[in-house]
Amino acid sequence: MVQVITASRPEWIAPFTGLEPGQFRKLVRLVAKRGGDEIADGRPGRQWALPLADRVLLVATYWRTNLTMRQIGPLFGVSHSAAHRVIDTIGPLLALAPVRKRRVDAVAIVDGTLVPTRDHRLATPSKNYRYSSNVQVAIDAETRLVIATGDPQPGSRNDCTVYRDSGIAEHLADQPVMADGGYQGNPEVVMPYRRPRDGSDLPDWKEDLNATHRTIRARVEHVLSRMKNFKILRDYRRAASTLGDTVSGIANLHNILLTD
Template identity: 55%
Template structure:
């Protein structure tokens, strides 16, 4: 059965993945190199690796039940479910093993509403959610680590350690966080010791600069949550973690593409900037 949506038609790639066809092909090459499409015994996949990746991205982007996008790719709901379960972990963001000297990172937690109550808890957003600790590079704004989900009623101090985000960062010199990370050793804003205390002007100036830099992680959350599965995840078990890691990887590729285009546009002659 021929599907309506296919990666062989480049016009479908951008809306679902945010990538250009060239970047999408590079991603497919990287996935093959990482062993995401091994030769296996038994019945082969009914879709090519390109179409399977596009199906997973479409599912994460739209958060439709698999019964809806599966016919558009020419497969059954069960086949689509197997594809998501198989490729979700393969698309995960690879861990950053080392950081540049003087790297500055920013960490914050975000709540993802999750249907699986075994990994979620009633949270301050009045829904059963998981707390995800996300670490980005303050300079490039790329996601460098995503902690394992913890129940949403955990505060950020506890989630920072329990999720593994602290271990993933290692001994990076500077990690910026908000005031919810007191006692963790991270760089947080100056705060009043008691309600009647007034902060000196230099501390207020430091806090203002801190807020401007830390806002970058909030912008990252906004971009990542344009993928609707992070607004109401129906996946069970590690599914929400795999979706978060996969979306972080696609977010990084999209951001890298945007930054490359901006640099190219800056160095292009004035009469060519509008068409670069």
């Protein structure tokens, strides 16, 4: 089988991954450091048909394009089953590294997004009229880098519940957190002021604070939009158990794109 796409030709990297060659090399070094070069092809004594750089390129291309395994395999000169094993093995090694230390005054912004998911063991009918999973993403308000992602939850659950159940609340403990009005019941989260129950208008100073809050909170919506440039988050066909690693890996790619 002839290989069409290879990392040895830098002109193929940006069109299929969104990464510049320098950013891609940084990604390959990260995977190598995490043990990607030491993993064999599932059977003792048999090594991967593709070098590490091509395997990383395969995963990034798959996430970016959401091609099927039978489409992505021939592009890299491997069978669809080999492509599947590459994604299963390399994907988790691309995950976002935990933030070890943040400034005391650092503010996080959190929001949830619905990822259409075909595995109904996790996905449920949600407000987008599709079977979806609710994924929580938190960013640093100043740098706009993703600092944490939550474990995917059924899409029918409210953000206020998923925020607690997904584990992302623990990642953001003891730090100021901003979110929209859907996070009621989480007292540590800073939300916009709500209108009184009698329907009267808010005072001007509260309206001004709400306007500022919306402006800052929009940053996480922009991040979610950029993450969904990786089309796999628009129609997730793989097992739901792999969605968390995929979201975390795409968050890592987003951070590389933003900082380099």
